[in-house]
Amino acid sequence: MSPSLLLHPPGQLSPAAAYYISRQAPAVLQGSPSTVSSSPLSALFSEKESPELWLKYENMLLSCLRTENDQAAHLFLERLVTRFGDDNERIMAFKGLLKEAVARQNGDQVRILNEYDQILSENDTNIPITKRRISLLRSMGRVSDAASSLVQLLEFSPTDAEAWSELSDIYLSQGLYAQAIYAVEEVLVLAPNAWNIHARLGEMQYMAANATGASSGSYQKYMAEALKRFARSIELCDDYLRGYYGLKLVTNKLLQDSNKSNKQVDDDEFALPDVGTIERLNELSTAKLSEIVRHSTAQDRGWRGYDPVEVAAARELLSSDAAAIER
Amino acid sequence: MAQIPVQTIHRDPQLFYWILFPITIVMILTGVLRHYAAVLMQTAPKKQDRKTIREQRSLLHGINVRSNFHALSKRSFNNRRDALTAAYESGAYLKDPERRGQPPPNPMSDPSSMDGMMGMMKNQMAMIIPNTLIMSWINAFFSGYVIMKLPFPLTIKFKSMLQAGVATRDMDPRWMSSISWYFLCIFGLQSVFNFILGDNNAASQMAQQMGQMGPQPQGQMFGPGVDPDKQFLGEAENLAVIEHYSVLDGVEQRLLEGSSV
Numbered sequence: 001m002s003p004s005l006l007l008h009p010p011g012q013l014s015p016a017a018a019y020y021i022s023r024q025a026p027a028v029l030q031g032s033p034s035t036v037s038s039s040p041l042s043a044l045f046s047e048k049e050s051p052e053l054w055l056k057y058e059n060m061l062l063s064c065l066r067t068e069n070d071q072a073a074h075l076f077l078e079r080l081v082t083r084f085g086d087d088n089e090r091i092m093a094f095k096g097l098l099k100e101a102v103a104r105q106n107g108d109q110v111r112i113l114n115e116y117d118q119i120l121s122e123n124d125t126n127i128p129i130t131k132r133r134i135s136l137l138r139s140m141g142r143v144s145d146a147a148s149s150l151v152q153l154l155e156f157s158p159t160d161a162e163a164w165s166e167l168s169d170i171y172l173s174q175g176l177y178a179q180a181i182y183a184v185e186e187v188l189v190l191a192p193n194a195w196n197i198h199a200r201l202g203e204m205q206y207m208a209a210n211a212t213g214a215s216s217g218s219y220q221k222y223m224a225e226a227l228k229r230f231a232r233s234i235e236l237c238d239d240y241l242r243g244y245y246g247l248k249l250v251t252n253k254l255l256q257d258s259n260k261s262n263k264q265v266d267d268d269e270f271a272l273p274d275v276g277t278i279e280r281l282n283e284l285s286t287a288k289l290s291e292i293v294r295h296s297t298a299q300d301r302g303w304r305g306y307d308p309v310e311v312a313a314a315r316e317l318l319s320s321d322a323a324a325i326e327r
Numbered sequence: 328m329a330q331i332p333v334q335t336i337h338r339d340p341q342l343f344y345w346i347l348f349p350i351t352i353v354m355i356l357t358g359v360l361r362h363y364a365a366v367l368m369q370t371a372p373k374k375q376d377r378k379t380i381r382e383q384r385s386l387l388h389g390i391n392v393r394s395n396f397h398a399l400s401k402r403s404f405n406n407r408r409d410a411l412t413a414a415y416e417s418g419a420y421l422k423d424p425e426r427r428g429q430p431p432p433n434p435m436s437d438p439s440s441m442d443g444m445m446g447m448m449k450n451q452m453a454m455i456i457p458n459t460l461i462m463s464w465i466n467a468f469f470s471g472y473v474i475m476k477l478p479f480p481l482t483i484k485f486k487s488m489l490q491a492g493v494a495t496r497d498m499d500p501r502w503m504s505s506i507s508w509y510f511l512c513i514f515g516l517q518s519v520f521n522f523i524l525g526d527n528n529a530a531s532q533m534a535q536q537m538g539q540m541g542p543q544p545q546g547q548m549f550g551p552g553v554d555p556d557k558q559f560l561g562e563a564e565n566l567a568v569i570e571h572y573s574v575l576d577g578v579e580q581r582l583l584e585g586s587s588v
Binding site: 123124125155156157158159182185188189190192225227228229231232234235269270273277280281284288 | 374375376377378380381384385387388391392395396397398399400401402403407573574575578579580581582583585586
């Protein structure tokens with residue numbers, strides 16, 4: 001097992017990788033010390049304490065919970081608790097997470113929610129627990145409560161990119177595109193070079209443009225910005241599949257209804273580029289997408305690591321495009 | 328030219344065991360002790376209440392918007408600028424809006440800033456007291472001895488450094504007095520402490536002095552005696568003078584130029 005796999009947050013792992021990691025739990029439990037003594041004598045002879053060790057434990061804990069390996073998860077939590085104590089905010093959130101994971105009925109969830117409220121009434125700046133409470137609310141289906149708690153959290157901590165992206169996700173799930181776009185823009189303010197966030201914002205603009213009820217003025221505005229966001233994400237990250245996919249989608253759509261009147265936009269808005277540029281962008285994205293699909297299917301060196309689902313979607317888009325031309 | 332005869336001083340070999348070793352061991356032990364004393368005396372960072380966090384992070388938010396405005400479209404930037412400027416100027420994010428416009432409180436009377444000063448005082452004390460004690464102990468017991476001869480020649484300039492407390496004019500600077508050995512230990516034991524206590528130990532006073540001289544990264548911005556209202560007003564002004572442009576301007580041209588299709 002590559003050690004780097006354990007040092008990254010496991011949210012992005014594929015199920016197979018998470019299962020693989022969780023299978024390693026006994027080996028990791030045996031291979032690393034359960035407690036690290038801080039006395040100088042033993043420090044001379046044993047392994048030094050490092051932040052990586054605790055990061056590894058946290059990630060193992062999350063992977064184990066994900067694959068229903070609750071017993072191992074308890075062991076990892078125990079070690080974290082003996083090191084950092086019961087009242088560490090991060091550890092409190094992990095304990096809550098563990099309880100949430102083993103909760104089976106709705107009653108359990110309500111009880112955990114009450115516990116969170118209890119903790120927060122004692123200390124209202126406990127951000128990890130606040131976030132756990134929000135995600136619990138969301139998984140219980142109380143989406144509007146989750147959104148309002150998130151807004152409260154962001155009101156006193158507006159520099160939290162994680163909370164902003166969660167808020168945008170909630171708004172998007174409710175079809176509130178303008179709010180969702182605002183929240184993603186806040187994430188971009190905090191991380192202006194995150195190409196995935198640029199592409200995400202482009203996707204949202206595209207959705208907002210094609211949502212029912214969008215006026216033709218806002219349609220043009222959203223499409224223009226979506227195009228530019230995807231272009232920016234590609235500029236930041238070469239061969240970014242989602243960026244090219246979105247670019248192709250947007251330019252396809254724009255070329256389809258290019259006969260619509262191109263209204264003049266005011267100074268504050270982005271203007272759509274002319275048709276020639278859109279066509280060239282479309283060609284570029286088609287060429288790049290087919291290159292990515294070809295290399296990635298052939299498993300060429302340097303082209304691995306694309307999500308197979310995304311590659312399949314790109315192939316589908318390309319083939320539907322080809323079918324349209326044949327017709 | 329006549330060779331200068333090599334100075335020989337007959338020393339009791341016991342000097343070596345009863346002075347050199349004790350001083351070294353005592354120095355190491357005090358270093359370890361100081362490390363643990365510093366760990367024990369460390370107070371946990373004080374919990375900030377919600378209003379303080381809000382005040383600081385709102386300011387940071389404004390700074391982020393100011394420095395990354397190019398990621399936004401003009402309209403969204405203008406919206407944010409208007410909202411932030413209005414809030415900053417009305418003092419909506421202040422911890423205690425009633426105290427607005429009054430001169431900042433004396434930092435000495437503010438209990439939260441006293442903590443920082445107490446911490447510094449404690450560090451200073453933990454450094455000064457053991458040093459004074461050991462210095463006077465060495466002075467009382469071992470002053471005036473020459474305890475060893477360095478195995479390499481030195482120029483005359485080192486005399487005052489190596490023979491502190493031994494007032495002779497003609498002695499070769501290779502001879503070393505006990506006080507000088509003590510000073511050498513102060514400056515030279517850093518790596519020994521690193522080995523015993525790990526990297527960020529509090530045993531060595533050199534490291535502590537460096538830390539005090541260096542800039543304090545986070546403390547300055549929200550430190551005691553800084554008026555947050557002034558900071559907010561300044562930030563509002565900074566936001567107001569921004570001339571907006573966006574990275575998205577002409578991004579498709581850049582993309583087409585950069586790629587060969």
